Amino acid sequence: MILKLALRNIIGNGWRSLINVAVIAIVLIGLIWGEGMWYSWLTLAKNQQREWEYGGGILRAKSYDPFDAFTWENGYAPVPAEAQSYVRGGRIVPILYSPGMIYPQGRMMNALVKGIPENQKVLSFPSTALNAADSSYVPAIIGREMAKTSRLQEGEVFTLRLKDSTGAFNSLDLQVSKVMDCPVPSLDIGTVWIDLAALRKVKLLPDAATVLVLKDASLTAIKAPLFRYIDPREFFADLNQMVKTKVSGQSLPFGMLILLAMLAVFDTQALAIFKRRKEIGMLSALGMTKGQIIRLFTSEGALYMVAASVCAVVLGFPLYWYFAVKGFALPQGYQSFGVAGFNEPLKFHYPLLVILGTLIFLFLLTVFVSWLPARKIARLRPTEALRGK
Amino acid sequence: MKKAIIAILAFCAFSLVSAAPSAESILSAIDKNMTSQTTKSTTRMVIHAKRSSRTVESVNYSQGSDRFFTEYLAPPRDKGTKMLKAGDNLWIYDPGTDRTIQISGNMLKQSVMGSDLSYEDFMEEDKLSQDYSAGVDGEITYDGRACWILTLMAKKPGLAYAKRKIYVDKSRYVVLYELLYAKSGKLLKSLKFSNVTKTGNRWYPRYILFKDELKDGKGTEYFVDSIQFDIPIPAATFTKARLKK
Numbered sequence: 001m002i003l004k005l006a007l008r009n010i011i012g013n014g015w016r017s018l019i020n021v022a023v024i025a026i027v028l029i030g031l032i033w034g035e036g037m038w039y040s041w042l043t044l045a046k047n048q049q050r051e052w053e054y055g056g057g058i059l060r061a062k063s064y065d066p067f068d069a070f071t072w073e074n075g076y077a078p079v080p081a082e083a084q085s086y087v088r089g090g091r092i093v094p095i096l097y098s099p100g101m102i103y104p105q106g107r108m109m110n111a112l113v114k115g116i117p118e119n120q121k122v123l124s125f126p127s128t129a130l131n132a133a134d135s136s137y138v139p140a141i142i143g144r145e146m147a148k149t150s151r152l153q154e155g156e157v158f159t160l161r162l163k164d165s166t167g168a169f170n171s172l173d174l175q176v177s178k179v180m181d182c183p184v185p186s187l188d189i190g191t192v193w194i195d196l197a198a199l200r201k202v203k204l205l206p207d208a209a210t211v212l213v214l215k216d217a218s219l220t221a222i223k224a225p226l227f228r229y230i231d232p233r234e235f236f237a238d239l240n241q242m243v244k245t246k247v248s249g250q251s252l253p254f255g256m257l258i259l260l261a262m263l264a265v266f267d268t269q270a271l272a273i274f275k276r277r278k279e280i281g282m283l284s285a286l287g288m289t290k291g292q293i294i295r296l297f298t299s300e301g302a303l304y305m306v307a308a309s310v311c312a313v314v315l316g317f318p319l320y321w322y323f324a325v326k327g328f329a330l331p332q333g334y335q336s337f338g339v340a341g342f343n344e345p346l347k348f349h350y351p352l353l354v355i356l357g358t359l360i361f362l363f364l365l366t367v368f369v370s371w372l373p374a375r376k377i378a379r380l381r382p383t384e385a386l387r388g389k
Numbered sequence: 390m391k392k393a394i395i396a397i398l399a400f401c402a403f404s405l406v407s408a409a410p411s412a413e414s415i416l417s418a419i420d421k422n423m424t425s426q427t428t429k430s431t432t433r434m435v436i437h438a439k440r441s442s443r444t445v446e447s448v449n450y451s452q453g454s455d456r457f458f459t460e461y462l463a464p465p466r467d468k469g470t471k472m473l474k475a476g477d478n479l480w481i482y483d484p485g486t487d488r489t490i491q492i493s494g495n496m497l498k499q500s501v502m503g504s505d506l507s508y509e510d511f512m513e514e515d516k517l518s519q520d521y522s523a524g525v526d527g528e529i530t531y532d533g534r535a536c537w538i539l540t541l542m543a544k545k546p547g548l549a550y551a552k553r554k555i556y557v558d559k560s561r562y563v564v565l566y567e568l569l570y571a572k573s574g575k576l577l578k579s580l581k582f583s584n585v586t587k588t589g590n591r592w593y594p595r596y597i598l599f600k601d602e603l604k605d606g607k608g609t610e611y612f613v614d615s616i617q618f619d620i621p622i623p624a625a626t627f628t629k630a631r632l633k634k
Contacts, residue, residue: 070493106605108500159603161571166546171571171603202573 002292006299010307016268017304023264024308027257028362029316032355034250036320036348037328042243044346046236048183051124054235055093056216059227064097064210072099072112073163076208077226083212086219093120094209096199100162102174102192104150111146111192113162115199122215125187129178130195138198139177143188147179154179160192164204172202183344258362262369265301270373273297280377281384294374301370305363323348412523412539418562419555420518422591427452430616431462436504437607445502454516456627467502471632479508482632489632504609505578505601510549517541520548528559531566532583535559550577561585561592576602589618 010017064075079087079094086092096115101108116123118130130139137157142150152158153176160172174194182188200206212227214220220229273280283293327345410418427450434445446463457474461467469484479492492508500507517523521541529536536556543551552570557563563585569578579602582594593616600608625631 070491103603106603108601108604159575161575161577161603163549164572167549168543168546168551169549169571169577170551171573171575171577173575 002296002299003303006296006303009296010300010303013268013272017307020264020268020304021307021311024261024304024362024366025311025315027254027261028308028312028359029319030257031254031358031362032312032316032350033319033323033348034254035354035358036323036350037346038243038247039351039354040346040348042239043349044344045239049236049239052182052184052187053123053213054232055122055213056218057214057220057232058230058235059212059214059220059224060230061210062226062228069099072097074165076205076210078207079209079212080222080224080227082222083219083224086222087212090119090121091215092219093117093122093213094196095211095213096196096203096205096208097210098162098199098203100160100192102150102158102160104152104156104158109150110190111150111160112190113160113192113194113199114187115194115196117196122213125182125193126178126180127193127195129180130193132195132198135175135177137173137175138194140174141178141180141193142176143180143182143185143191145185145188146191147176149189152176152179160194162202164202165208166204170202172198258365262365265304265366266369266373268304269297269301269370272300273373273376277380277384280380284380290377290380293377294371297374297377298367298371301374302363302367304370305366309359309363320348320350324350412525413518415525415537415539415557415562416518416521416523416541419557419564420516422562422593423564424454424516425618427620427622428616428618429620429622431614433612433614434502434504435610435612436502437609438503439606443503445504450622450626452622452627458626458631461502473627473629473632475627475629480629480632487633489629505599505604505606506609517553520544521553526554529556531556534561534565536565558585558592563592563594565594578602588616591618 061075061077063071063077065071076096083092087094093116098113098115100111100113102111103109116125116127116130118127118132120127126141129141132139140160142152147153150158155176157173157175160174162170162172164170172194174192180188187193200208212224280293283296284290288296324347327347329345430449432447432449434447436443436445443464445461445467447459447461450458455474455476457472459472461470461472469482471482473480473482480489481492482489501510520543522544523539523541526538526540529538536558539555539557541553541555550569551572552574554568554570555564556566558565563582564580565582565585567580567582568576569580571577579600581598581600582596583598584595585592586595587593593613595613595616597611597613598608599611600606
């Protein structure tokens with residue numbers, strides 16, 4: 001009965017109710033869109049990193065620390081005996097890193113050289129372009145960003161200078177066999193890819209690797225005392241942290257919007273209690289308890305939220321659908337940010353649980369905000385209320 | 390008669406070859422000339438960039454082949470920057486930030502003050518006679534001086550350059566031209582030495598042109614304005630504490 005009465009009241013409120021519902025609905029549409037964007041980007045970035053870099057897991061040489069340049073020169077270890085058969089079977093991909101210096105068009109540039117087997121099939125990396133059969137030079141793959149900074153083009157020849165494992169300078173003449181569109185910038189920026197065998201030969205490291213990329217997680221059980229398993233939580237920690245920071249940064253404007261919406265509800269409720277004193281007195285005289293009247297007013301506020309949720313889903317649907325199908329293309333410059341997931345239009349997915357959680361939270365907040373002014377009713381005397389005092 | 394002439398010519402040729410000292414003794418003579426217990430020098434390094442050139446002045450101290458201390462005096466931007474090499478370690482002190490940074494690993498590949506010299510070049514401990522086996526390839530007149538051409542091959546792994554080619558002044562035992570090669574045989578760097586003057590009882594080049602042969606440009610000029618050999622230098626000069634003083 002209270003709900004029915006509350007519904008009749010908010011319909012009777014006309015434009016005032018409509019504005020309240022519209023404000024809350026706009027906030028909700030914004031929130032759902034924002035949550036969809038961050039969730040989709042995180043999912044896309046993780047998928048791309050899995051396909052291009054992480055595979056089913058990574059074993060990293062203990063002597064290599066990606067955040068400590070001092071370790072890069074000697075950041076490798078021999079591929080463990082137990083892993084050899086998996087390497088031959090193509091289920092483990094050894095990759096060797098080496099810092100080096102490249103000389104494109106007579107300029108000098110630092111680069112991280114990575115050696116990957118040209119016949120690997122675990123990663124989406126286009127390693128077949130490293131096949132040296134038709135070339136007198138060692139084929140090299142670089143990413144689009146690296147091509148931009150080094151001004152290298154497909155077919156161009158340049159010299160790589162590096163130190164072998166004994167500390168002596170060695171060099172290789174490389175030819176860019178492919179400029180790849182790589183969605184994971186860490187595999188692109190400042191990196192030159194060559195065939196693992198060529199890099200091992202020039203480094204005098206016949207059986208070394210910096211990382212072992214596993215086809216599936218079951219291979220983490222192999223004995224590799226000089227390697228450390230990097231679990232997904234550790235591997236994606238930076239990405240997760242960044243999204244968390246970005247979401248926190250965005251929570252301020254969304255918080256302001258929610259505050260405005262709640263202020264609208266609070267104002268409407270406070271005004272209603274002031275203007276509808278006679279009605280409150282009447283309801284009281286007809287036998288409603290103060291608790292029931294408070295519940296009536298609180299329900300009216302909560303119904304705004306319910307109506308706004310329905311509107312947000314229905315009216316926001318074309319927007320959600322557009323971004324889910326057409327996607328959200330980020331400007332080109334974003335690719336140089338060094339984060340995966342920026343190279344293709346972001347097609348939105350909407351995390352149902354997160355969205356439901358947000359709706360429930362906002363519903364409870366609206367109930368609370370509606371209840372705050374309604375508490376005054378408890379202090380009203382029915383006789384005074386009937387007289388409108 | 391014919392046989393006699395051939396025999397005389399062969400004898401002359403043999404005499405000429407045997408007159409040349411062995412490659413090892415040439416290297417020892419170079420080491421004797423170029424190395425000392427201690428040195429103190431003031432130098433200017435002229436770095437040629439694409440559009441402009443700049444000069445970096447410094448005072449340098451060295452002890453043996455593994456201790457080296459440099460303080461930059463000019464330009465004002467670099468004044469007060471100090472560099473210390475002690476054994477396998479290299480530190481740079483930046484007065485702007487009042488911080489000492491250890492240069493190691495990949496950072497050693499960076500160029501020193503934008504020159505054609507890398508920090509790795511500073512890390513080299515040269516004693517040619519110890520590190521390289523050599524052979525005399527021939528003779529040449531270079532820069533108006535009669536020189537031997539020597540090819541040096543690394544005796545042990547771990548030396549930065551697996552192969553060197555040097556032109557050595559026959560009478561002064563000073564290297565006038567040097568080519569540094571990678572293991573692959575690729576020419577990496579060249580050094581031209583000139584303005585060789587007598588300092589005490591040794592000949593020493595006062596001008597060196599360093600050129601990274603893989604890079605375009607005019608190279609880096611190095612002028613030795615003054616140099617003193619075997620003078621007492623306090624041991625504290627080669628300590629990290631000296632960097633911040």
